[in-house]
Amino acid sequence: MSNEAEYWTAPTDSAEHPGALIMVTGRRNVEKFRSNPRFKYRVTVIWPYDGGKSGMPDRPTAELMEQVNDAMERTFRKDPVAVITGIYTGDNRRDWVIYTTSLHIFQRKLNEILQPFEQLPLQFEAAEDPDWEEYQQMKEATEISDEEE
Numbered sequence: 001m002s003n004e005a006e007y008w009t010a011p012t013d014s015a016e017h018p019g020a021l022i023m024v025t026g027r028r029n030v031e032k033f034r035s036n037p038r039f040k041y042r043v044t045v046i047w048p049y050d051g052g053k054s055g056m057p058d059r060p061t062a063e064l065m066e067q068v069n070d071a072m073e074r075t076f077r078k079d080p081v082a083v084i085t086g087i088y089t090g091d092n093r094r095d096w097v098i099y100t101t102s103l104h105i106f107q108r109k110l111n112e113i114l115q116p117f118e119q120l121p122l123q124f125e126a127a128e129d130p131d132w133e134e135y136q137q138m139k140e141a142t143e144i145s146d147e148e149e
Contacts, residue, residue: 022090
């Protein structure tokens with residue numbers, strides 16, 4: 001079994017601004033995390049940006065976002081205290097939805113991940129989501145069946 005994460009990508013409309021495109025990238029094969037009751041905290045890392053009329057990041061911003069994403073993936077693969085389950089890009093923001101076992105440990109890990117980068121305009125939201133309701137809603141909204149997961 002590959003150690004690489006597998007994702008699907010699907011377009012959807014912004015709930016806040018109808019007609020604005022959001023590209024949703026969801027992670028497959030999350031059952032080992034989802035079935036572990038310790039992964040009960042959901043953290044959303046929000047990166048607002050100026051996407052102009054398209055609402056999408058410009059090339060330099062998109063490349064920097066990918067560097068940050070790759071750094072998170074590498075770290076969480078080595079030390080699985082968190083898993084990125086969804087990435088929403090569009091409508092002038094990128095959201096990473098991450099499930100973790102501990103908000104304190106996640107914060108410490110994220111600070112380590114972000115240390116090589118210049119300060120980024122990140123915002124954070126956290127909530128308990130032991131049933132992974134956000135993940136299930138994302139799957140349903142982007143029409144990914146259990147067979148595909």
